[in-house]
Amino acid sequence: MKNSHSESYAAAGVDVTAGYEAVKRIKPMVESTYIPGVMGTLGGFGGMFAPDMAGMKKPVLVSGTDGVGTKLRLAQLMDKHDTIGIDCVAMCVNDIICGGAAPLFFLDYIACGKNDPVRIAEIVSGITEGCRQSECALVGGETAEHPGLMADDDYDVAGFSVGIVDEEKIIDGKKLAEGDALIGLASTGVHSNGFSLARKVLDVEHADLKSPMAELGGKSLGETLLTPTRIYVKAIKALLKDGVDIHAISHITGGGFYENVPRMMTEGLTARIELNSFPRLPIFDLIQKRGNIPERDMYNTFNMGIGMILAVPAHQAAQALEVLKAAGETVHQIGSVVKGDDGVALV
Structure with a gap:
């Protein structure tokens, strides 16, 4: 050239x-x-x-x-x-x-x-x-x-x-069954969804993006928002290699829990997620407070601290948690699969 x-x-x-x-x-x-x-x-x-x-x-x-x-x-x-x-x-x-x-x-x-x-x-x-x-x-x-x-x-x-x-x-939800355990893999932050709302309520065009904030554990707003999306590929591959029978997976992206979790469910089954089973990241509390955003809208927009959800047989839940932790993930057992047609129920 x-x-x-x-x-x-x-x-x-x-x-x-x-x-x-x-x-x-x-x-x-x-x-x-x-x-x-x-x-x-x-x-x-x-x-x-x-x-x-x-x-x-x-x-x-x-x-x-x-x-x-x-x-x-x-x-x-x-x-x-x-x-x-x-x-x-x-x-x-x-x-x-x-x-x-x-x-x-x-x-x-x-x-x-x-x-x-x-x-x-x-x-x-x-x-x-x-x-x-x-x-x-x-x-x-x-x-x-x-x-x-x-x-x-x-x-x-x-x-x-x-x-x-x-x-x-192929993991397509066909093996899903009532009683399956739901495993949540922690997110690193907002990831790459919901930023139009986050930018608006946090007024990022005029905000101090570089000074430490007590509400964010001493991190700056800019640093917190720019934290890269967690990549879960190696962790899932480790589970499959260890013989964990993953029945379904949901990537919690745009649309939050209400849009993405039902995508991994099958007819007649609902993911019952216990909200007190995992910590909410401080950035989501800040966004909700600054924007006076209803709780449901938060879970219908952001990942709220969980970037991926897996459904596994209940008897393999402990094994899945152990393998995921060994792979470097922060994980929580966040609920179970129950009968129902709502797709997801947050309790």
């Missing part, structure tokens, strides 16, 4: 040489995510991956796509761009693992007003960290300058991931 440049395109707001500089900066980070199956190198027209399907009777590909959402505004206000890539990966791979599929690879898309190679590298550093945490490879991506459509300092990040699972091992 030594001879690739266009003064006319640069004058219109798109500097292709800045794109080449960004690729040069991110290449070592991208290659650090490579796992067996990656083919080719960064810079090709398509990311190639050869999955190992040995031992699988009927491999099924599972895909997920998502973005970071308006949490990006916090990154811009804090001028901290090296963690939101983790959120982007997490929102995709946490969905994929709900079906029992192990993520294989990830691709990112970054749209920006002006290509700043240093900032792009910071963003991608978070994406590569998310890929390493989820044991998948970053096999490609795209950075696009949008002069006239976006301000110079503005950008958006989205991604796409593909995983694989043997059809007979």
